[in-house]
Amino acid sequence: MSQKKDAGESLYRKEPKVYPRDVQGRFARLRQLAVLVLLGLYYFLPWFNFNGHQSVLFDLPARKFYIFSLTFWPQDFIFLTLMLIIAGLSLFFVTAVAGRLWCGYACPQTVWTEVFLWIERFVEGDRPKRIKLDASPWNANKILRKTAKQVLWISFALWTGFTFVGFFTPIRELGHSVMSLQTGPWETFWLLFYSFATYGNAGILREQVCKYMCPYARFQSAMFDKDTLVIAYDEARGEPRGGRRKTDNPEEKGLGDCIGCTLCVQVCPTGIDIREGLQIECIACAACIDVCDQVMDKMDYKKGLISYTTEHKLSGAESHVFRPRIFVYLILLLTLIAGVLWSINNRVLLRADLLRDRNALYRELPDNRVENVYTLKLINMDFKAHKYKIEVVDNQDFVLFVSPDLQLEPEEVGNFILRVQAPVSAGRGSKKIDVRLSTLDEPIIERIVSARFLLPFK
């Protein structure tokens, strides 16, 4: 062993290519449904408009994110952060209850790999044919099929990349510029890069992404306990495995219910044998359940030799859905969701920043008055145009002059010069004032900003 190491032999072993066999059944149908819904949303959402803008658009140059009726400004990014945390917590919650549902049905890696597999099957046929084709020498048939597959894969990947960029640049404009080959450098880069990533991950790497690249696959087991749903082979019922005729009595032959057809291995997209026990490579896609149930049907045995189950159930103990960790995740999740909904609902659709003019502290006017100059920056976050009035809260001494007029179009950002005047008798040194901005029309949108007003010290 050590000699071999000294000889410089690599410890790396190339993984054999996995040729997942096609499978039909209830979980396969569920995944097909998930693929259609999720990819349908992905490919078609950008084409729909909402409130006069693209339904989902992350407008980076304008620093505005549109998600249906909501517009997120840079100051609102806390909401996006919170939404990401909610998404993460939901993942934890679902994982604790039902295991790797995310991996098996909803992960983009799974979803896109599924489509690439459909294309591959359509062009090259099912598993045995694909193996034969790969092993055969290059001939007209092989060249034709491989080329056709690549053309379809690349077209699909390009459409994916185009749609991805369409979430950041209005997709209709992007469509026009792609048609006339006039996309900007960054659009071109991201379109090609995302297409390449799709092609590479879903076409070439596939299960290796889950096995070697995905961090979630590694730490998801931290959310597991003995009541989490896993896909497992019922060893007590299945072993000893062995071939037989349907009419044979397994007990007489000393066999369990597993007939050793190895179909569960052949349908597995990660190329493992579920009968070896729970493995980190298993993405819980349930393909082995579907195919094993069909075989059990065929042999007139009870279904469920491989099934969604829990460790407790397998060992004969009772399984619990409601456990402390479920409640902890659920309460955290609901609190966060409620908080985000409340604060989005109650956010003030007006931002105001009051900045002192840095060039002068104050200016003394002839009539024993003092003037301070500020820059007032207003953002109208509403979908309607508004006029605003401005006043100093609870203080009649201060007089305000704004130029130009305080009105903003929908989603407009405006800069105004605010001059505040007060009699010298208003105080000495620095004085804090609260400035209230409110809309003239109902319902009133109001915001109060503070500033320092400087007066002579003497």
Next chain:
Amino acid sequence: MTMEHPVNRRWNMRQRDWAVVFWIAFLSAAAGSFVLFGLVNPLDMVSQWADKYDIGVRLAYGLAFAFLYLVCLLASALTMFMIRTGPSRGHARGKGGQPIPKVKDPSRSNPDLDDENWQ
């Protein structure tokens, strides 16, 4: 051969790995700070909120370095975690572990599966 003076191992494998994570992240963050502030003036960075929080240049350098260090630490630690916890066969753990599962024609030892289109 008996060992009269057993060697005191100072750090175990895990501790050494963590030390590497911290050290490499530090070096990367330092290099990153050089490049970042070669291109950006920290005063420009803070002017946006200078009115509210007067943080000063030194703190701006410090905060940027701390942020870069945190990001590098995260990347470094995640890399260590991924290498340590890989699947047992095939990859970084070397050969061995479970053999690649054997497959066969399903109907070979189960003639009753023959009429199904398993081919």
